[in-house]
Amino acid sequence: MVGGPKREWAYMKMLEVKGLNVWFGTQRDRVDAVKDASFEVGQGESFGLVGESGSGKSTILRAITGLAPDWSGDIVVEAAAIGKKRPKSFFKTVQMVFQDPYASLHPRHSVDQVLGETLYLHGFRDIDARVVKLLEDVGLGQKFRFRYPHQLSGGQRQRVAIARALAPEPELLLLDEPTSALDVSVQAEILNLLADLRADRGLTYLMVSHDLSVIGHMCDRLAVMKDGRIVEIMDVEALRQMEAKHAYSQQLLKASL
Numbered sequence: 001m002v003g004g005p006k007r008e009w010a011y012m013k014m015l016e017v018k019g020l021n022v023w024f025g026t027q028r029d030r031v032d033a034v035k036d037a038s039f040e041v042g043q044g045e046s047f048g049l050v051g052e053s054g055s056g057k058s059t060i061l062r063a064i065t066g067l068a069p070d071w072s073g074d075i076v077v078e079a080a081a082i083g084k085k086r087p088k089s090f091f092k093t094v095q096m097v098f099q100d101p102y103a104s105l106h107p108r109h110s111v112d113q114v115l116g117e118t119l120y121l122h123g124f125r126d127i128d129a130r131v132v133k134l135l136e137d138v139g140l141g142q143k144f145r146f147r148y149p150h151q152l153s154g155g156q157r158q159r160v161a162i163a164r165a166l167a168p169e170p171e172l173l174l175l176d177e178p179t180s181a182l183d184v185s186v187q188a189e190i191l192n193l194l195a196d197l198r199a200d201r202g203l204t205y206l207m208v209s210h211d212l213s214v215i216g217h218m219c220d221r222l223a224v225m226k227d228g229r230i231v232e233i234m235d236v237e238a239l240r241q242m243e244a245k246h247a248y249s250q251q252l253l254k255a256s257l
């Protein structure tokens, strides 16, 4: 791994990933999806993971949230090392938004149920007021409260998924290609919503995308992944100036023009 530029927010680390290996299966079926990945994300920073399909980007997010159970190395969130079991308090700090809003919402649960149950599980009791507020915060408003997923567009569903992720008042959002399943016309709306939410709440983002223009718009720094390894960490300004050092990052930049 190549070290990236340091910035002021590096003083307050939200997330540290050190020497992370993640694998699936055993013996001959074993796939080493992430190899020796290390990076830090400062509080309030937005950090991108880019790379071609299969390079291990989503697997890093999944290992952080516990969805990929076989890993070694260190994952440290707000100075607390994460073990194999995540305490409930972990999900008050860290939430994930998935790529496909069609798959991530239960078809028979209304928006009210989705948000209300999440709030209840996280110990909130002023649930009605919070559901209304969450719907406003993601630009949907009360009229969507009692709708079911099939009554919502892709963009509206993703807004509900974002509201659900915001419900526990997290500090770190893991965003796994949050707009790639959406129509191009709504992608920018969702990205703008995410940018506004981060600015309003001082959220920290770790965001996966295969789209360098999305990362350029949303992130401060990024890591370029290839075959499970981080080959370069760079400032987004260097991305804009086409200053990638590693040959693979240069290739990725050229391909995105």
Ligand SMILES: Nc1ncnc2c1ncn2[C@@H]1O[C@H](COP(=O)(O)OP(=O)(O)OP(=O)(O)O)[C@@H](O)[C@H]1O
Residues within 6 Å of the ligand: 024, 025, 031, 032, 033, 051, 052, 053, 054, 055, 056, 057, 058, 059, 060, 210
């Ligand atoms: N549950 C799983 N079981 C076995 N192999 C897996 C599993 N999940 C991911 N992999 C493998 O791990 C590697 C990394 O996959 P990952 O989804 O992290 O890549 P990615 O960079 O996010 O790509 P994409 O943009 O296509 O999602 C791939 O070789 C993939 O086939």
